[in-house]
Amino acid sequence: MIAYGLSGWMADFGEYLPTDSVVYGGDPRRLHNRWPSLWAKCCREAVEEMGKGDEIFFFNRAAYGHTLKYTNSMWNGDQHVDYSDEHGLGSVIPASLSLSCSGCGLVHSDIGGYTTVMFMRRDAELLRRWSEMNIFTPVYRTHEGNRPKDNVQFDAPEVIEEFATNSALFAALKPYRLHVNEEYYEKALPTTRPLFFHFAEDEAYVNQREFLFGRDVLVSPVLRPGEAQHDVYLPKETWVQFFTGKEYEGGHYKVESPLGLPIAFYRKSSEFKPLFESLSVKKGA
Numbered sequence: 429m430i431a432y433g434l435s436g437w438m439a440d441f442g443e444y445l446p447t448d449s450v451v452y453g454g455d456p457r458r459l460h461n462r463w464p465s466l467w468a469k470c471c472r473e474a475v476e477e478m479g480k481g482d483e484i485f486f487f488n489r490a491a492y493g494h495t496l497k498y499t500n501s502m503w504n505g506d507q508h509v510d511y512s513d514e515h516g517l518g519s520v521i522p523a524s525l526s527l528s529c530s531g532c533g534l535v536h537s538d539i540g541g542y543t544t545v546m547f548m549r550r551d552a553e554l555l556r557r558w559s560e561m562n563i564f565t566p567v568y569r570t571h572e573g574n575r576p577k578d579n580v581q582f583d584a585p586e587v588i589e590e591f592a593t594n595s596a597l598f599a600a601l602k603p604y605r606l607h608v609n610e611e612y613y614e615k616a617l618p619t620t621r622p623l624f625f626h627f628a629e630d631e632a633y634v635n636q637r638e639f640l641f642g643r644d645v646l647v648s649p650v651l652r653p654g655e656a657q658h659d660v661y662l663p664k665e666t667w668v669q670f671f672t673g674k675e676y677e678g679g680h681y682k683v684e685s686p687l688g689l690p691i692a693f694y695r696k697s698s699e700f701k702p703l704f705e706s707l708s709v710k711k712g713a
Contacts, residue, residue, distance in 0.1 A: 430478045436485035439499065442467035443490035464490035465498070472498035487567070491532065501534040501567055502527055509541040509550035509579055511652055516541060517558055518651045522636045524565075528618035534609070535620055536562065538571035540579070550579035552586045553653055553687065559587075559594045560690035561649035564641040566605065566619050568598040590688055597690075597707055604700045608642035627663035635661060644698035648691045658685035660693075667693040668701075671709045 429437055442464035449456045459466075468488050475484045487501040496502075504523045510516035520537045527535045539562050540555040550573065559582075562568050570582045582591045611617045617625070621640040623632035638648045638661065646667065648660045664678035670692045674683075685691055694704045 430474065430480055430484065435483065436487075436500075437471075438503075439467060439471050439486045439488045441490065442488065461492050463492075464488065465493045465495045468495045468498040487536075496531060496533075501536060502532045503567070503569075504535065504537040506543045506574075507537060507541040508543045508545070509548050509554065509573060511554065513651075515543070517554065517561075517649075520561070521639055521649070524620045525622045525636065525639060528620050529622065531616070531618075533612035533616065533618040534566045535618070536565045536567035536569065538569065538573075539582075540570060540573070542571050542573050544573055544575040544578055552580045552584060555580050555582070555587055556590055556687055557650050559591060560688075561647065563594050563597050563601070563690055564645055564647045564692055566609070568595060593688075593709060594690075597709070600707055601703070603703060604642065604644070607700070611642065623663060627665075629663055631661055632663055641692075644695045644700060645704075646693045648693070650685050650691060655685055657682045658691050660691065662693065666696040668696050668704070669693050670704065670707060673705075 445456055445460050445463040447457045447460060451459055467490070471486050475481060475486075485500045487503050488495060488499040489503060489505050491499075491502060504520055504527070507517065507519060508515040512518055524535045524537070537558075539558045540550050541558070544550070572581060573579050580587065582588065608619045612619055619642065621642070623629075623635050623638060623640060623646070626640065626643055637651065638646060640646055646662065648658065650658055660681045660683050662676055662678050662681065667676045668674070669676065669683065671689060675696065676693065683691060688709060690709070694701065698704065
């Protein structure tokens with residue numbers, strides 16, 4: 429793949445080593461948990477042997493032990509193309525925060541989910557809401573899913589304009605994203621953080637519907653269909669809503685949540701305030 433000129437890949441699977449398989453130089457029962465790390469190491473060795481250490485990006489689903497030493501990023505696996513808290517959009521934040529607290533500092537999800545079973549279908553609203561959330565993650569990436577023809581894709585007429593805007597917003601946040609990434613590399617602070625990492629408040633310890641992207645950005649995604657008003661919890665701080673400029677103190681609020689308005693806030697005292705103020709959902713960056 430590298431010789432063909434590809435710049436990266438999804439290093440899928442790695443968790444399915446059969447315990448009765450024949451493995452050179454080892455007992456598969458003992459190697460089972462280490463297998464994801466060996467898979468990531470294999471990918472890293474291929475990159476290094478080709479002299480492409482800083483040019484190739486690959487990401488893994490399964491992890492154990494030293495996986496993080498080798499991979500560029502983890503992702504949450506195969507979410508359903510629905511809003512469910514068990515397997516769909518609602519499961520992304522708990523999964524990401526769990527990975528973050530386990531040391532996986534760069535975590536993302538398939539925009540729109542992956543798995544279609546039975547009656548499930550990815551509609552335009554789900555894809556748009558997922559896209560809004562992933563603006564504020566380390567990686568902005570779609571997936572056509574296991575049944576592409578049954579699901580709305582990013583280039584559908586009803587979503588493509590918003591995808592253009594959201595991808596431009598993601599690109600415009602690069603200076604802040606690099607800052608957040610550097611905190612991970614230097615201080616082991618994950619890019620996607622639970623609220624309690626920075627706010628010692630009771631609700632911050634149990635909140636699994638919101639997350640911090642770095643220290644300065646709080647994201648409160650819309651996780652239900654047809655939602656016109658969104659319940660937001662903000663820790664004690666002065667927050668400014670992205671794209672509207674409205675200021676809020678810590679507390680509970682209901683905010684308007686039309687499609688096309690990502691629900692996120694930044695600390696008014698942030699050094700990145702000029703960058704955040706420059707962003708617009710109308711003109712992208």
